[in-house]
Amino acid sequence: xxxxxxxxxxxxxxxxxxxxxxxxxxxxxxxxxxxxxxxxxxxxxxxxxxxxxxxxxxxxxxxxxxxxxxxxxxxxxxxxxxxxxxxxxxxxxxxxxxxxxxxxxxxxxxxxxxxxxxxxxxxxxxxxxxxxxxxxxxxxxxxxxxxxxxxxxxxxxx
Numbered sequence: 001x002x003x004x005x006x007x008x009x010x011x012x013x014x015x016x017x018x019x020x021x022x023x024x025x026x027x028x029x030x031x032x033x034x035x036x037x038x039x040x041x042x043x044x045x046x047x048x049x050x051x052x053x054x055x056x057x058x059x060x061x062x063x064x065x066x067x068x069x070x071x072x073x074x075x076x077x078x079x080x081x082x083x084x085x086x087x088x089x090x091x092x093x094x095x096x097x098x099x100x101x102x103x104x105x106x107x108x109x110x111x112x113x114x115x116x117x118x119x120x121x122x123x124x125x126x127x128x129x130x131x132x133x134x135x136x137x138x139x140x141x142x143x144x145x146x147x148x149x150x151x152x153x154x155x156x157x158x
Contacts, residue, residue: 002014002017002029002030002031002032003031003032003034003036003039003043003077004031004033004034005033005034005035005036006033007033010031010033012138013031014029014031017029017031035058035073036058036059036062036070036073036074037058037062037067037069037070037072037073038073039073039074039076039077043077044076044077045076045077045078045079045080046077046079047077047078047079047082047156048079048082048083049082049083049084049085050074050077050078050082050083050084050085050156051085051086052074052085052086052087052088053086053087053135053136053137053139053140054087054088054089054135054137054139054140055086055088058070059074060088060090062074063086063088063152064088064090064102064106064110064113065109065110065112065113065114066113068113068116068117071113071114071117071119072117072118074117074119075114075117075118075119075156076118078118078119078155078156079156080156080157081155081156082155082156083153083154083155084119084152084153084154084155084156085151085152085153085154086151086152087127087131087132087135087137087140087149087150087151088102088149088150088152089102089143089147089148089149089150090102090150091147091148101148102148102150104124104125106124107121107124110124110152111124114154115157118156118157119154119155119156119157120154120155120157121152121153121154122153122154122155123151123152123153123154124150124151124152124153125150125151126148126149126150126151127149127150127151131149131151132149
């Protein structure tokens, strides 16, 4: 399942998914245009894996525990026991309210927010360059070597 408020943001992924299975296509992949704050009810509790790659706006604030509504929307699609992973990059010039540079000191506050939304944060650590490259994100390809990227890992707790 792919979920994004912007159809254009999913265009490349949907083209790749439409390929023949022998060429890496995913015929059972569903894409939905919706905001993180309001995922389609039909998708709630259905995802075995939730992956968020370099979010911005409300989804970024949600992943970081700064927007409870967006975080609850993200948690809503995860079934209990689902893996939840996010790659995020935040620096002061991004202008994320109440947040400067993301670092490990924030993991306790983020874990508390995730718990309140129905997710359990199990790890928050710097992402490796290989993890950033393997994300396939066009944004990741534009990141400079000095911009930190963090990997948040957790599970849906229902």
